[in-house]
Every structure is written in structure tokens, then in C-alpha cells.
Amino acid sequence: MPASRIAPIKFGTDGWRGIIADDFTFDNVRICAQGVADYVKTSGLSQRSLVIGYDTRFASEDFATAAAEVIAGNDIEVHLCSKPSPTPVISYMVPITKAAGAIVITASHNPASWNGFKYKSPDGASAASEIISQIEQNIARIARDRQVRRLALDRALKKGLLCYLDPSPTYFSHLNRLVSLEELRRQRLSVLIDSMYGAGAGYFRELLEGGNMKVTEINAERNPSFPGIQQPEPIAKNLSELSRLVVQERANVGLATDGDADRIGVIDEKGGFLNQHQVFALLCLYLLEVRGERGALVKTLTSTEMISKLGKIYGVPVYETPVGFKYVAPLMMQEHALIGGEESGGYGFRGHIPERDGILSGLYFLDFMAKTHKTPSQLLSDLYSRVGPHYYDRVDSHVSEGKRQAILDKLSRGSPDILAGTKVARLDTTDGFRFLLADESWLLVRFSGTEPLVRLYAEAESTKRVGELLNEGKRLITT
Numbered sequence: 001m002p003a004s005r006i007a008p009i010k011f012g013t014d015g016w017r018g019i020i021a022d023d024f025t026f027d028n029v030r031i032c033a034q035g036v037a038d039y040v041k042t043s044g045l046s047q048r049s050l051v052i053g054y055d056t057r058f059a060s061e062d063f064a065t066a067a068a069e070v071i072a073g074n075d076i077e078v079h080l081c082s083k084p085s086p087t088p089v090i091s092y093m094v095p096i097t098k099a100a101g102a103i104v105i106t107a108s109h110n111p112a113s114w115n116g117f118k119y120k121s122p123d124g125a126s127a128a129s130e131i132i133s134q135i136e137q138n139i140a141r142i143a144r145d146r147q148v149r150r151l152a153l154d155r156a157l158k159k160g161l162l163c164y165l166d167p168s169p170t171y172f173s174h175l176n177r178l179v180s181l182e183e184l185r186r187q188r189l190s191v192l193i194d195s196m197y198g199a200g201a202g203y204f205r206e207l208l209e210g211g212n213m214k215v216t217e218i219n220a221e222r223n224p225s226f227p228g229i230q231q232p233e234p235i236a237k238n239l240s241e242l243s244r245l246v247v248q249e250r251a252n253v254g255l256a257t258d259g260d261a262d263r264i265g266v267i268d269e270k271g272g273f274l275n276q277h278q279v280f281a282l283l284c285l286y287l288l289e290v291r292g293e294r295g296a297l298v299k300t301l302t303s304t305e306m307i308s309k310l311g312k313i314y315g316v317p318v319y320e321t322p323v324g325f326k327y328v329a330p331l332m333m334q335e336h337a338l339i340g341g342e343e344s345g346g347y348g349f350r351g352h353i354p355e356r357d358g359i360l361s362g363l364y365f366l367d368f369m370a371k372t373h374k375t376p377s378q379l380l381s382d383l384y385s386r387v388g389p390h391y392y393d394r395v396d397s398h399v400s401e402g403k404r405q406a407i408l409d410k411l412s413r414g415s416p417d418i419l420a421g422t423k424v425a426r427l428d429t430t431d432g433f434r435f436l437l438a439d440e441s442w443l444l445v446r447f448s449g450t451e452p453l454v455r456l457y458a459e460a461e462s463t464k465r466v467g468e469l470l471n472e473g474k475r476l477i478t479t
Helices: 026-042 060-073 087-097 129-145 153-158 168-178 181-185 203-208 240-248 276-290 306-314 325-335 358-372 376-387 401-413 463-476
Strands: 016-019 050-054 078-081 102-105 114-120 162-165 190-194 214-218 253-257 264-267 297-300 318-321 339-341 347-349 391-398 422-428 433-437 442-447 453-460
Touching: 026 060, 026 102, 026 114, 026 129, 050 060, 050 087, 060 078, 060 102, 060 114, 060 153, 078 087, 087 102, 087 114, 087 168, 087 358, 114 129, 129 325, 153 162, 168 181, 168 203, 168 358, 181 203, 181 358, 190 203, 190 240, 203 214, 203 358, 214 240, 240 253, 240 264, 253 358, 264 276, 264 358, 276 306, 276 339, 276 347, 276 358, 276 376, 297 306, 297 325, 306 318, 306 376, 318 325, 325 339, 325 347, 347 358, 358 376, 391 463, 401 442, 401 463, 442 463, 453 463
Parallel strands: 050 078, 050 102, 078 162, 190 214, 190 253, 297 318, 297 339
Antiparallel strands: 016 114, 102 114, 253 264, 339 347, 391 453, 422 433, 433 442, 442 453
């Protein structure tokens, strides 16, 4: 294999991501695939298959083919998805096929110039840190020695080491066991879907059409440049068209999925964006109140304190983890948790895979509306009547490696005793620098695990207070 320019490949909060044709090259994808193959073999899983799937980004199917040739070249059977598929759908097929895991070619919500490589564990979850560490060590060795085994796709097919897989029918059947699709189809709701040109295109329509529900989908075609949006992330700034159409069409709700459909965004009937914290808390309320279920709630430290308050109201434990579903998933399985979620808009559920699923999240939200006969804004008002109003915002800034280190050094030397006029009650350095204030508001300074960004997060009882905290955060990262 010819040498390619490669910085050390590091997996962030969920996989390795890079710029297409810069560091995200066919050579480097093959190196990653060989790293996974070596892990599978040394872990005693080589008699199992691997599922390989991909999203709608530029050349994702070609990168997936490159990975499949490497896995087959190591005499490991491959189930290669026959079309772009959401990450949760691919992940669900891992336990179904009793595979050793899955490789997913996706950069999730990143801008169009990026692509990525994820590895899912045998239970379909984001692989734990110790597994990723082993794969990274394998990758570093392979990048040095250039020892990659390959078997051409046609030969792999002839040898029985590769078969094509359409994961959607099995996945659809499973969802129907979690929520009654027939009952949902009977609801006289008008639902607008924004698939953001991603792998979730067509899923809600296929699941929900055929009854009284009206399902209209936008941005459902494949377009790897993601026109009109900065990136396929279902947050307010990227959903202006969905918001406008919800009002124009007098729809009951708008739902959006990110590039690989493991995240959900919600627009209420007035065209307002429900932020990820509000949606997380509402899904917890739905499971606890409407479905009457009980179990632990798992949240990342960037998630809303509304989850903790709901835990107290309903008498269920709440656990907190660092950012990344690779931390949430193991705790969900250990505690048999009812739900696990994070600030990015990804939520996983008991009875499903311990993985984020934007499609199931959307179905549950629709079922919440149907069961309560309430609009999204009414559901939010009901939530606030129980836990009090909570407001949140996040600001991202690009940061060089040198500035990143300078910020780390500054914050490590000492933290302020007062922020925005309020005493700092506690500093949490589990993942970044989180300042918990005496008035129950909080500010977090944290570096992204997948992009060259420093993120500022804040939650408080008013938007004014959130703005004050974010301004304090900007001052803290000024070096």
C-alpha cells in the first residue's frame, strides 16, 4: 500500500472523523478497518460477522466497500448494507445478526467536507473507551507497518464472505413492538419531516403513511453538499425552512433528523424550536408519566438539570456521565436504564439498542402528543409546571491546538469564585470545566472530541441569565 499523509487517528466522542481527501482517505479507512479486524480476532470474535453501513455523504458507499474488502480479507464475514442507512438501524442489526460489531461510515452532523468511521460493539452500542483504545493502538501499528489485508468485493462474494443486507424491514418490525404504528397512523396529525439530506430520508414517511396522519418530507433527496444549511445538525439555525413551513402549512409538529439519523430536532406548532434539553426532559416525562415505566435516567454532564428534578419527582435514580454515548451506553446496560441522553439531541431507550435513535425518538414524541392530545408547546408548559422553567444555549468557537492548550493552562491554574455575580458552589472537571453556581445555574467550558472547537454551555432560569453566563465563558477562554 502506498504511504499516505496521516496524523495519528484518534477516535473522539463517537468515532474518527476527518476531511475527505485530506486525512479521510481510502488508505486510512482501510487502516481503520484492519485495526477493527485485528481487534475482533484478538478478542475471540472472529467467528462472528461484521455489519458495515454508510450514510449519504460523498463517496460513503465507496469507503464502506473499502472497509468491507479489508474485513473480508481477514476471513471475517461481512453484512454490507445495500443502501444508505441510519446509524441506529445499522446498530440494531448487530445483535440481530449476532455480529462482532459494526463499522459505520458517517460523519453524523459534521459539515459536508467531513466523513467518519465509527465502530459499534457486539451489543450495537458505541464502543467503550477500552475497546477504542485497543483499536487505536492497532491503527497506529498498522499505519507504521502498512500491513493491510484485502479481498476484492467480487471474490468476497464468491467465497461467501460477503452478503448484502437491507436492514430496514427488520428494524421496522421491531419499532412496531415498541410503539403502535397502527395507532399512530390513525391520528389526525399533520407532521413535517426534515431529513436534512441524510440517511433517515423516507423512514418516517414509510412508518407513518397509510392512515389519517399527513406526513410531508423536505430535503429527502441525497445531496452531499447539504445546500442551505451549514451542516446536517437539527438545531435552530439549520431548521429555519422547517420552522417556516410548519407555520405556513399549519402543521402540528416538525421533526428533523441529522445526517445519520441518530439525533432528533423538534419544531413546535408555532414554528418555535424545542431545544435538545427540553426534548430530552419531555421524553423522560412521556416514559415516566404516560407509559408509567420506571427505571434509571442517564444523562451526560452537559444535559439539563430538569432530568435530575424529574428523577426526584418520580423516585427514580439519575446518573451522570462525561460527554459521549460511549459513556452513556455501558451505564444504561448496567443499570437497565429507562432512557439515556445527551445534549446533542441523541437519546437511547430501554427495550431497544443502547444507542441513540432519532427515528424512535420522533415516534415516541408523536405518541406523547397523541396520548395526551396536547401540542408540543402545551407539553413544554406542562413540563415547566413540574420542574420550573429552564433555558439553555451553547456557543462554539474554532480553536487552534496552541490556543486550546493556553485555555487549558489558564483554567487549570485556578477558577473564579464568582461568575456573573453569583458564587461558584462547585467546580466539576469530569469533562471540561463545569461551574455549578449557587442559584442552580451552570456554565461549562469544554473542548469538542470530534472537531477543533471549544464549546461554552449554560443553563439558567432565564435567557438573560444564560447570556450573562456565556459572556463570562467567553471572557474565560480569552487568552
